[in-house]
Amino acid sequence: MKWLAFVIDAVLVVAFAAIGMVQHHGGFDAAGLAVVAWPFLVALVAGWAVSLAWRAPWGPVRVGLPVWAVTVVGGLLLRAATGGGTATAFVIVTAVTLLVLLVGWRLIALPIRAARRSRTAA
Numbered sequence: 001m002k003w004l005a006f007v008i009d010a011v012l013v014v015a016f017a018a019i020g021m022v023q024h025h026g027g028f029d030a031a032g033l034a035v036v037a038w039p040f041l042v043a044l045v046a047g048w049a050v051s052l053a054w055r056a057p058w059g060p061v062r063v064g065l066p067v068w069a070v071t072v073v074g075g076l077l078l079r080a081a082t083g084g085g086t087a088t089a090f091v092i093v094t095a096v097t098l099l100v101l102l103v104g105w106r107l108i109a110l111p112i113r114a115a116r117r118s119r120t121a122a
Helices: 002-025 030-051 060-081 088-121
Strands: none
Touching: 002 030, 002 060, 002 088, 030 060, 060 088
16 A cells, blocks of 8 residues: 555546646646646655655655655756756645645645544544
């Protein structure tokens, strides 16, 4: 089940890129989505590596915050290095949106997982 947390993170990063494309370009295609999403997906993998997320991938603070921070900073740096825009508004929207997505789903999962554990123990 640990891989599921990574899949959720990756899907949310791609959704972030897709929503941004729709908002700013009126739609998206697979090639364009790949161009926008790849820096953040690469940074997401780095975030998982830095935080050793596979050890306890569901933790919102111990894993969610470091994964979020590395994904944002790394993704923006890769985006800038490859000619992508990094306007201040984009940086702020990226940071806030990925915080809500990458930490938020873990906060939602926390009581659900606790309830399941208590039912299993009973």
